[in-house]
Amino acid sequence: MAHLTRRSAVATLAAAVAVPALAGTARAAAHPSRPRPLRRTHAHNDYEHIHPLFDALAHGFTSVEADIFLVDGRLLVGHDPAELDPSRTLESLYLDPLRKLIRANHGSVYRGYHHPLQLLIDIKTEGAATYLELDRHLVPYRHLLSSCAHGRVRTGAVTAVISGDRGARTPMEAQRVRYAFYDGRLDDLGTAATASFIPLISEAWTDHFTWTGTGPFPAAERAELRDLVARSHAGRQRLRFWATPDSAGPERDVLWRELYAAGIDWFNTDDLAGLETFLRAHGE
Structure with a gap:
C-alpha cells in the first residue's frame, strides 16, 4: 500500500478485512492481508507507522494509539510539537478512515468480527481544554463510537479512551453523555470509578517491576503481576503496561510469555509484525 492514496487505501483494506479469516493460525499469519483480529494487540504511537491505522489493521490489531495536540481548534497528531503537520489531524488519520471502513464493512472495523477497535487518544496539551474540544470533534462520529449515557454503556464499532494529561478527568466525570472513556491508573482499582468510566488501566512497567526479561522472573514480581x-x-477493567522491552530478542520474548501466561489484556508494542507472529504462534 506504499503508493496508494488515502482513499484507495481505505477501499483496499476494506476489501481485505471483508475476506473471511483463513483457517489455522499458520495460514492466517502467512496472509496478513486477510487478518483475523487479535484481541490483545495495542499499537503504541500508531501514527508513526508508514500507514497510520492501516498498518495496524493489516496485522490484526484491535487497539491503536494517537497522541494529540490542541492547536488553534484543531487536534493535530504527532509525538512532539516541532513535528506537527496541519494535515495530520485526528479526523484525517483516524476518524474519517474509520467511518469509511465501518460503512464498507457493514458496521464493523473487521467484517464478520464484531470486536470494537480501541482508539487510545493521548492528550499532550492541557487536559481539560483539549478534552472539551475533542468532545466536540467526536460528536459527528457518535454513530461509530461506544458511549455512556447516564451510566449505561452502549458498545460501538470504536471505543475511544482518553489518556495523557490527567486534567481531562474532571470534565469527563461531569458529563451525563460521553463518547469516550478514561484511561485509569492502578490507584483506580477497587474504587468507585467503575468500568463504565474507566475500562482501561495503564501503567509504566518499570514503575512497578525491576525485571525486564533478563534472568528469572522474581517470584514476588510474578505474583504481583498476576x-x-x-x-x-474483578472490576471488569483491562490492564496494559507501557515501557516494556520492545526490541526483538530473547528478553522480549520471555517477558511477553510471562505477560501472556498472566492473562494481560493488552500487549503494548511498536513492532506490529513481531507481536502478531508471537500471538498467532500462541493460538490467538
Whole structure:
C-alpha cells in the first residue's frame, strides 16, 4: 500500500478485512492481508507507522494509539510539537478512515468480527481544554463510537479512551453523555470509578517491576503481576503496561510469555509484525 492514496487505501483494506479469516493460525499469519483480529494487540504511537491505522489493521490489531495536540481548534497528531503537520489531524488519520471502513464493512472495523477497535487518544496539551474540544470533534462520529449515557454503556464499532494529561478527568466525570472513556491508573482499582468510566488501566512497567526479561522472573514480581491482572478483571477493567522491552530478542520474548501466561489484556508494542507472529504462534 506504499503508493496508494488515502482513499484507495481505505477501499483496499476494506476489501481485505471483508475476506473471511483463513483457517489455522499458520495460514492466517502467512496472509496478513486477510487478518483475523487479535484481541490483545495495542499499537503504541500508531501514527508513526508508514500507514497510520492501516498498518495496524493489516496485522490484526484491535487497539491503536494517537497522541494529540490542541492547536488553534484543531487536534493535530504527532509525538512532539516541532513535528506537527496541519494535515495530520485526528479526523484525517483516524476518524474519517474509520467511518469509511465501518460503512464498507457493514458496521464493523473487521467484517464478520464484531470486536470494537480501541482508539487510545493521548492528550499532550492541557487536559481539560483539549478534552472539551475533542468532545466536540467526536460528536459527528457518535454513530461509530461506544458511549455512556447516564451510566449505561452502549458498545460501538470504536471505543475511544482518553489518556495523557490527567486534567481531562474532571470534565469527563461531569458529563451525563460521553463518547469516550478514561484511561485509569492502578490507584483506580477497587474504587468507585467503575468500568463504565474507566475500562482501561495503564501503567509504566518499570514503575512497578525491576525485571525486564533478563534472568528469572522474581517470584514476588510474578505474583504481583498476576494479582494486578486479577484485580483489574474483578472490576471488569483491562490492564496494559507501557515501557516494556520492545526490541526483538530473547528478553522480549520471555517477558511477553510471562505477560501472556498472566492473562494481560493488552500487549503494548511498536513492532506490529513481531507481536502478531508471537500471538498467532500462541493460538490467538
